[in-house]
Amino acid sequence: MDTFDVIIIGSGPAGLTAALYSTRANLKTLVIAGRAWGGQLMLTTIVENYPGFPEGIQGPDLMQAIRAQAERHGAEIIDVDFKSADYGSTGSPQGGSTGSPQGGSTGSPQGGSTGSPQGGSTKLTTSNSTPIKIRTDDDKEYLTKTVIIATGADTKWLEVPGEKEKIGRGVSSCAPCDAPFFRNKNAIVVGGGDSAMEEALVLTKFASSVTIVHRRDEFRASAIMQKRVKENPKIKILFNSDIVEILGENKVEKVKVKNNKTNEISEILIDGVFVAIGHIPNSALFPGVDRDENGFIKVYDHTKTNIEGVYVAGDVHDAHYKQAVTAAGFGCMAALEVEKWLMNQ
Amino acid sequence: MAEVILTDDSFEKEVLKSEVPFMVDFWAEWCQPCRIISPLIEELGHDYEGKIKVGKMNVDEHPNTPGTYGIMSIPTIIIFKGGKPVETMIGVQPKENFKKSIESALAS
Numbered sequence: 001m002d003t004f005d006v007i008i009i010g011s012g013p014a015g016l017t018a019a020l021y022s023t024r025a026n027l028k029t030l031v032i033a034g035r036a037w038g039g040q041l042m043l044t045t046i047v048e049n050y051p052g053f054p055e056g057i058q059g060p061d062l063m064q065a066i067r068a069q070a071e072r073h074g075a076e077i078i079d080v081d082f083k084s085a086d087y088g089s090t091g092s093p094q095g096g097s098t099g100s101p102q103g104g105s106t107g108s109p110q111g112g113s114t115g116s117p118q119g120g121s122t123k124l125t126t127s128n129s130t131p132i133k134i135r136t137d138d139d140k141e142y143l144t145k146t147v148i149i150a151t152g153a154d155t156k157w158l159e160v161p162g163e164k165e166k167i168g169r170g171v172s173s174c175a176p177c178d179a180p181f182f183r184n185k186n187a188i189v190v191g192g193g194d195s196a197m198e199e200a201l202v203l204t205k206f207a208s209s210v211t212i213v214h215r216r217d218e219f220r221a222s223a224i225m226q227k228r229v230k231e232n233p234k235i236k237i238l239f240n241s242d243i244v245e246i247l248g249e250n251k252v253e254k255v256k257v258k259n260n261k262t263n264e265i266s267e268i269l270i271d272g273v274f275v276a277i278g279h280i281p282n283s284a285l286f287p288g289v290d291r292d293e294n295g296f297i298k299v300y301d302h303t304k305t306n307i308e309g310v311y312v313a314g315d316v317h318d319a320h321y322k323q324a325v326t327a328a329g330f331g332c333m334a335a336l337e338v339e340k341w342l343m344n345q
Numbered sequence: 346m347a348e349v350i351l352t353d354d355s356f357e358k359e360v361l362k363s364e365v366p367f368m369v370d371f372w373a374e375w376c377q378p379c380r381i382i383s384p385l386i387e388e389l390g391h392d393y394e395g396k397i398k399v400g401k402m403n404v405d406e407h408p409n410t411p412g413t414y415g416i417m418s419i420p421t422i423i424i425f426k427g428g429k430p431v432e433t434m435i436g437v438q439p440k441e442n443f444k445k446s447i448e449s450a451l452a453s
Contacts, residue, residue: 035381036437042377060377079381081439137439168418168435177376180405181417251415272417 003131003143004030006338009082010150010282012039013324014314016066017331018148018338019075025339030142031070031077032134038063039152040279040315041324043174044195045202050324062324081137082285085147087307088130132309145342146309148334149286149297152327153279153315158190162246163273170252170272175199182207182272188255190243191276192216197225199274204234211236211268213243215260246273281316294319303334311338348387349400353407361428363398366450368443370401371411371421378437382420389443397424397447424450 006022008015011033022029041047044059053062071077131143155173157163163171172178175189179202187207189200192214203210212229217239219226229235238257244265245256254269281295290298290306297305297317305312313330315322349359351369360367370386372379383401390399404411404419414423414430424432424446431453432446 035385035439036378037381038377137441168421169415170417172418174378177378178418180373180375251417 001141001143002028003145004028005144005342006030006146006148006335007032007132007134007142007144008148008150009134010034010039010152010314010316011037011067011077012041012063012150012152012314012327013066014152014327014331014334015039015148015150016063016070016075017328018150018313018335019070019077019331020066020073021332021335022338023070023073023075025335027335027339027342029075030144031075032082032136032142033077033079034081034151035079035137037077037079038067043176044198045176047324066328078136080140082151083135083137085135085286086133087288087310088132145345146311146338148331148338149283149289149305149310149312149316150314150327150331150334151282151285151316153281153322155275156278156280158243158246158275158277160243160245162248163275166246166248166252166273169250170248171246171275172272173275175202175274178272178274179203179206184208185271186211186269187272187274188213188243188268188270189274189276190214191278192219192221193276193278194221194225196276197221197229199276200229200235201225201232203272203274204232207234207272209234209236211238211270213238213241213257215240215242243273279315279322281319283316292319303330303337309341348390349398351400351402351407351410353409356402356407356410359398359400360425363425365395366397366424366426366431366447368397368399368422368424368447370399371404371416371419371423372401373403373405373419376419379420381437382422385440385443386422389440389447392444393447396451426450426453 005027006029008018008031011031019029019031041059041063046056047059048056132147134142183206185207186209187203189196189212200210200212240261242258242260243255244258247254252273254267256265256267258265283291283295283297292298296319297312299317303311311334313334314327386399418435422434423430431450
């Protein structure tokens with residue numbers, strides 16, 4: 001079996017930018033893209049803050065373009081899910097889950113994929129003579145000298161009664177995917193960041209009314225997004241409010257909303273609940289790799305994990321910036337470090 | 346066997362009256378994740394040739410059938426057997442999940 005110089009797990013901006021740099025450095029590169037390849041941008045509409053596109057660009061189009069660019073330089077990209085890694089001589093435990101680490105799929109309840117974060121940090125060393133073994137969900141095995149983990153993050157769900165069983169039946173994390181089903185209906189968006197604002201604005205093209213439910217008394221979204229939301233006559237805002245239960249027979253019919261200042265609970269008749277309260281890093285498939293208490297992979301020296309030869313890039317470690325352009329930057333950094341590490345071996 | 350392109354009109358005859366389990370991929374042009382799932386469904390049609398049939402239905406052009414089955418998110422994949430939905434899968438998922446659902450529909 002051929003040994004790759006680097007296997008990149010994930011195919012969002014971080015993973016594909018890493019692939020672009022590693023192939024241009026002449027490293028034999030495999031990208032395990034995931035069955036839902038492309039990451040979170042595949043579930044968005046227009047991206048207005050990625051440099052180089054003065055009129056903005058559709059998220060999926062941007063990902064297609066970055067993928068084509070990486071492929072043109074020789075990256076091998078396979079659309080299967082990563083299953084487990086064996087880091088060689090350390091005999092580290094295997095991941096057993098078959099969930100898709102790349103996420104971003106509409107209505108797929110994969111958000112809960114983070115296991116309990118790992119405890120103490122152990123500095124592991126592998127001898128370079130033992131390649132890392134990577135297994136995919138189609139039961140194939142690949143050998144590689146280095147790994148870049150770029151599995152990103154998945155929807156964080158509300159975890160309230162009635163939510164899980166109604167995902168895809170009125171509960172959604174992807175307005176651009178599901179908004180057309182809410183034509184002339186009423187929908188709620190939960191959250192206060194840019195992605196909540198975008199979900200609400202997308203929904204207004206179809207729904208008759210959109211209510212944003214947010215637990216604080218102000219949004220943390222960017223000024224421009226807040227302005228668009230506040231100027232939209234179809235959007236109502238409920239601050240200081242939490243959804244405590246989602247009700248309905250086989251689909252969403254109403255929600256219980258609690259005002260967290262007065263503790264008053266009211267019911268709202270509603271057809272859809274769009275959840276945009278943040279993301280959970282897809283790090284559970286990497287036992288042995290250090291994580292913090294929130295599941296983000298711990299970074300040492302810019303892009304390294306605690307395991308020799310294993311690097312990390314993008315939202316799976318970045319709890320602060322979470323932008324397409326920063327993810328791409330981290331991907332570039334990781335690939336440059338991989339190149340340097342391989343040269344020193 | 347190639348995938349059957351289903352319409353509201355042909356649905357009953359093709360799917361509900363099918364001799365073998367019928368897996369329907371509900372999709373639309375604007376749905377990115379649908380593009381990811383679509384080749385997988387075609388693959389499964391070949392893998393299980395003779396045992397099941399597969400088809401796809403555009404929910405924009407044919408809204409009645411998706412309405413009947415309460416579809417509010419796509420891709421939704423439903424396996425029908427004996428005129429009734431027996432397995433429903435919503436969203437992108439690994440091929441393994443689809444195989445399990447097909448096996449369980451065949452066994453039931």
